[in-house]
Amino acid sequence: MSPAAARKARAQTKAKPVPDRDAPPTTLRQLLDNLGPSVGQIVAAPRGLDIPVGEPLIYDPLERSAVDRDSIVLAVGTPAEGQAARRVIADAAAAGAALVVFKLHEGPSATAHDAEEAGMTVLAVPGEMSWTHLFSLLTRAMPLRDEPAGGSGIAGVPMGDLFALANAIAAMVGGAVTIEDPKARVLAYSNLEGQRIDEPRQRSILGRQVPDMPGVRALYRSLAGDDSVHRFDTVEGLEIYPRLAVPVRVADETLGSIWVVEGTKRLGKDAERALLEAARVAALHMIHVRSSRDIERRMRGDLLRSLLEGRGSAESILERLGIDPRVALAVVAFELQTDALQEDLHRERLVDLVALYCEAFRRRAACVSIARTVYALLPAPRSLAEDRIETLAQEIVEHASSTLHVPIRAAIGSTVTGARMVPRARAEADRVLRVLAAGPGSPTVATIADVGSRAVLLELHEVTRDHPDLARGQVQAVVAYDAEHGTDDRTTLQAYLDAFGDIRTASARIGVHPNTFRYRLRRLVELFGIKFSDPDDRLVLGLQLRLLRYAAEPGSDRPRA
Structure with a gap:
């Protein structure tokens, strides 16, 4: 934020009311009012809708995830009917959860019956909505309780409650509202009865992102020109109802935009004036939300950076992060494969995306960007298979690559126990990234186990760069002789060692007759004094040849992250 914007925001928000810590908890009814019927439909509600709801969490059926009281249990990967669904419902009911969320594609009769018997509320969401988007939506749809209302209408909206703000604007202007960030991502939307919406708005809510089309991009370009209200009756490539839109700005910084779908009655000058006023109020709310999130x-x-770098009390840092020090931990490192300019532009979005995925996967996950790498620390209970973490990393890479339009690679270190071992896990993840960067055609996601041998060779290669005397010896002499005389004794030596001394296999590998190969071996012994009968000599020769080849691969001199 620019200095001018910050000064204006402080001046306009310094007289905020004292937070009301004794406010009643959010109820399911309030949450559903914010989400609206297009996002979720109640399948069973044996305890009614006025029950308290807490934070959403991902339920892992393989590890029987711990379920908190009043939590919203997202049954990811669990069919809505059958034994697995009944087990999720039973676990949630036993833990006192508020509700279970399934993706239901057909009639929910069996699920409703199971839920009623267990006394558990069940919510159905559309199959096309991703679980990650739903997690984000549920988090944002929770009405804020720390800022009491200060009046009626738009002035009475609790500070930072964007869903309540969207409803207030919709009531004031007279049309369905969406509030978006500068990247056209939907932050909140209204849900007032009787206000019509069109298919593009519905799709933007379910998918979180406004459709990326030439006609839509043209709308946003025209909106960026000034602070006035714009009217759009048509969009190239889309069938829409007419819309009003206004940018939300503070000083010279754009915070987002507000869009209003016109109902059956045309929105006139009064609606435009109301929308301009709403944009000024929305700026304060959006600054509040962003500041709270940024802090x-x-x-x-900062805490995770200290932990990864081995600074401070590791146990104390874990406690402040809210992570049980007894649980195993995994470090996943993500890296943009792009130039420095694009990297700066995309890194913040990558941090957002990694944080969203990881916090949905493990609520107490933490993320930080260090230099060109984004690190995620994941609590990993013993019951959590390592391939689940690898699957998560693969999903993040695929989603981030398609969203940011740049290739991304991910590396996973060993799962460690104890906060003091986290720097080691980070070092392993860094090593995996360097291996992936060094090898053309490498996978986009790998664990330290996947690249174990190459990781060891990489470390040895870096040691020899610092201590070049370790590379001296017979291999160096062979390479120099080849360069001077145009021979290829290095290939002969490599083939022999790779074939474990099998002349027939080694000669076939380089395409010469076995007798020719034997002659070349005798010459190696005569010229360089190589002792093939000595196991130590064979080991050193093999290592030096491998390191020589590794040093020639692209990216082998890439600096540490």
């Missing part, structure tokens, strides 16, 4: 992220990021 929390910065604090957790």
